[in-house]
Amino acid sequence: MIAADQPVDGVPPSLSARVIGSFAFLTVKDRLPTILTKVIDTIHRNKNKFLEEYGENGIDAEKQTISLLSKMRNELQTDKPILLLTDNLQDTESWNEYMRRQQRLLGDQESVSWFKCPWLYVECYMYRRIQEALILNPPISSFDVFKEVKTQSFFDSQKAAMTLCTYLADIYKNMEKLSKDQLGEYFNKLLQVSLWGNKCDLSISAGQENSQKTSPIDSLNSLQAFVLVDDSNRVWSALSSPQRQAGSVKPAGARVDIVLDNAGFELVTDLILADFLVSSGLARQVHLHGKCFPWFVSDVTANDFQWTIRQAMAANHRWMSKSGAQWQKYVKEGVWCYHDHPFWTQPHEFCDMAADAPDLYAALQEADLVLFKGDLNYRKLTGDRDWDHTVDFSTALRGFEPAPLCSLRTLKADVQVGLQPGQGQKLATQDPNWMTSGKHAVIQFHSPKAE
Ligand SMILES: O=P(O)(O)OC[C@@]1(O)O[C@H](CO)[C@@H](O)[C@@H]1O
Numbered sequence: 001m002i003a004a005d006q007p008v009d010g011v012p013p014s015l016s017a018r019v020i021g022s023f024a025f026l027t028v029k030d031r032l033p034t035i036l037t038k039v040i041d042t043i044h045r046n047k048n049k050f051l052e053e054y055g056e057n058g059i060d061a062e063k064q065t066i067s068l069l070s071k072m073r074n075e076l077q078t079d080k081p082i083l084l085l086t087d088n089l090q091d092t093e094s095w096n097e098y099m100r101r102q103q104r105l106l107g108d109q110e111s112v113s114w115f116k117c118p119w120l121y122v123e124c125y126m127y128r129r130i131q132e133a134l135i136l137n138p139p140i141s142s143f144d145v146f147k148e149v150k151t152q153s154f155f156d157s158q159k160a161a162m163t164l165c166t167y168l169a170d171i172y173k174n175m176e177k178l179s180k181d182q183l184g185e186y187f188n189k190l191l192q193v194s195l196w197g198n199k200c201d202l203s204i205s206a207g208q209e210n211s212q213k214t215s216p217i218d219s220l221n222s223l224q225a226f227v228l229v230d231d232s233n234r235v236w237s238a239l240s241s242p243q244r245q246a247g248s249v250k251p252a253g254a255r256v257d258i259v260l261d262n263a264g265f266e267l268v269t270d271l272i273l274a275d276f277l278v279s280s281g282l283a284r285q286v287h288l289h290g291k292c293f294p295w296f297v298s299d300v301t302a303n304d305f306q307w308t309i310r311q312a313m314a315a316n317h318r319w320m321s322k323s324g325a326q327w328q329k330y331v332k333e334g335v336w337c338y339h340d341h342p343f344w345t346q347p348h349e350f351c352d353m354a355a356d357a358p359d360l361y362a363a364l365q366e367a368d369l370v371l372f373k374g375d376l377n378y379r380k381l382t383g384d385r386d387w388d389h390t391v392d393f394s395t396a397l398r399g400f401e402p403a404p405l406c407s408l409r410t411l412k413a414d415v416q417v418g419l420q421p422g423q424g425q426k427l428a429t430q431d432p433n434w435m436t437s438g439k440h441a442v443i444q445f446h447s448p449k450a451e
Pocket residue numbers: 027031123198201202203204205261262296373374375376377379410412413
């Protein structure tokens with residue numbers, strides 16, 4: 001048995017709610033029950049909708065689902081053992097094997113429970129149990145409990161979204177005359193817009209309104225000081241001169257993969273970036289990776305992706321509707337490809353991907369650049385471990401390097417690597433919550449060693 005709070009082979013322990021007063025502890029104790037209560041309320045508020053659509057079966061399903069979720073909330077609040085999943089989905093066995101793996105690590109002295117296991121695992125597990133509760137009640141299995149808050153976040157950020165579409169149209173007016181450096185400057189701006197779009201995350205706000213109210217372009221200069229690691233130049237060189245194997249027959253233009261995070265405004269910033277990458281000729285193809293069921297309140301599902309493009313097309317705004325039509329065309333032509341591999345809605349650290357999802361790892365190896373959006377992806381890239389802040393990003397990745405990759409992340413969890421000596425201490429004196437407030441960000445790059 002390995003003591004849960006000791007490093008193993010130089011790898012520090014997983015962040016856990018076992019540490020009283022930690023951000024993980026406060027999340028499991030307070031934020032997750034709040035989110036769960038809002039899910040229960042949302043299902044209850046849609047009772048009449050279920051009655052109209054499914055008759056008495058809808059009422060029974062609503063009642064049963066709420067009962068399962070209330071039972072889970074009690075397990076969570078009283079630190080009960082984590083239960084095996086029973087819904088026989090494609091990933092059920094993988095989840096149950098992961099639970100057994102956690103139990104083996106703990107040994108037989110303690111049960112794997114909500115407060116006594118890695119925070120990453122238990123937070124992901126809660127969203128998978130919400131999915132189980134719905135799956136076990138067929139008439140309402142496809143109900144997205146977070147749809148209302150995701151669509152509201154989109155509508156609340158309309159003005160900022162329209163500003164971005166207008167900005168993009170202005171760039172396109174002179175696209176042919178732009179020098180490589182000018183192209184690089186625009187890329188940097190849109191990369192930062194996508195980075196700060198990550199502040200609009202409804203999990204950290206536990207579902208409270210969290211939309212973009214100010215101009216996303218005008219605020220970039222004032223936000224620059226809050227970027228703690230800025231590898232944007234390395235990202236630009238990976239994109240503008242992709243490493244080609246000797247004798248490679250790859251066509252011109254990069255393949256860029258974007259591992260998406262939140263729907264709403266953040267997704268608009270990602271689609272704007274993806275549009276620029278293709279329209280500028282920098283990318284020949286963009287692969288976008290979403291979640292296969294509702295996840296961490298605001299994460300993108302296939303429905304959200306399609307809905308957002310349709311909303312843009314239908315916008316009463318010349319440049320937004322033009323952008324929407326262009327995005328629809330990219331999808332139809334296969335220039336943009338949307339995927340939702342089950343691995344993204346599992347609890348695994350990304351260093352496990354090659355072993356646990358070799359097909360996905362191989363797909364990412366086809367990319368010239370992979371952009372990982374958001375905080376949860378950063379936690380998985382670094383294994384959600386209690387690293388010293390000055391540990392190299394490449395060390396924390398522990399061999400996860402399918403392609404040149406970059407994390408675009410606003411800090412909302414207390415894991416951060418790749419800082420300069422003293423940088424973390426200085427930040428802590430300025431703001432004790434610097435790692436979890438969402439005010440700071442990183443553009444953190446890693447490229448596999450050249451072969
Ligand atoms: O991945 P995102 O959307 O940027 O953030 C996910 C998040 O809100 O959820 C967890 C806290 O509940 C943290 O990982 C982070 O704060």
